[in-house]
Amino acid sequence: MVESGARAPRADAQRNYERILDVARTVIEEQGTQASLRDVARRSGVGLGTLYRHFPSRDALLEALLRRRFDHLAERAEVLADSCPPWEALTRWLDEFVAGAGRYRGLPESIMATLRDDDSPLHAACLGMRRSGGALLQRAQLAGQVRADVTAVDLFALANAVGWIAEQDPALTGRREHLLALVLDGLGARPRQA
Known part of the structure; x- marks a missing residue:
């Protein structure tokens, strides 16, 4: 949901966000809550910087x-x-x-x-x-x-x-x-x- 006056995220940014969440769910199910964020980024096909832009x-x-x-x-x-x-x-x-x-x-x-x-x-x-x-x-x-x-x-x-x-x-x-x-x-x- 986008707040009033805020721009909607770009389609590619929204896809990255959803893909990171999907992969993170799998990685955390496998490795636990201390799973490697680097592994989440790699398996999502995004750079670590992209992951941290979405999830600081x-x-x-x-x-x-x-x-x-x-x-x-x-x-x-x-x-x-x-x-x-x-x-x-x-x-x-x-x-x-x-x-x-x-x-x-x-x-x-x-x-x-x-x-x-x-x-x-x-x-x-x-x-x-x-x-x-x-x-x-x-x-x-x-x-x-x-x-x-x-x-x-x-x-x-x-x-x-x-x-x-x-x-x-x-x-x-x-x-x-x-x-x-x-x-x-x-x-x-x-x-x-x-």
Whole structure:
């Protein structure tokens, strides 16, 4: 989409942009989020300068690849909040979040690295998703279903940890749901002891 008053990109520039994104998706699926940008440029058939004109940093490239997914997760949080009880909405959303974190090796680490980096394009792309997940957390806390001392940062750190653990060993990938269930058990509100 072109902003009002801005020129539309040239057709060849738009083709390069799309080709770089397509190739980057493949390269990052193969090599993880720390994949060589030089390899992305070479396999796209463009120079490294062209890649950097479109994506001035690794985070900018990841942001372009992940923006739709993050927007989808933000929208899913709203849908789940409207259609499910608080605990169910939170757990279903976290399951989708953790499942998606396994899409690219290194993604949980990349997300955590940008959590507090306001200047990162990936941070900005995650913001709406984090706010929506935080709203689900707050809703479950208000319903007395999640410990009051859990913050949204805690929630994302734990969810990313499950994603990271699952990518370390194929045997653990199949236990992702179990690991998430253990985390959710820890988040659950506990009755006060006398």
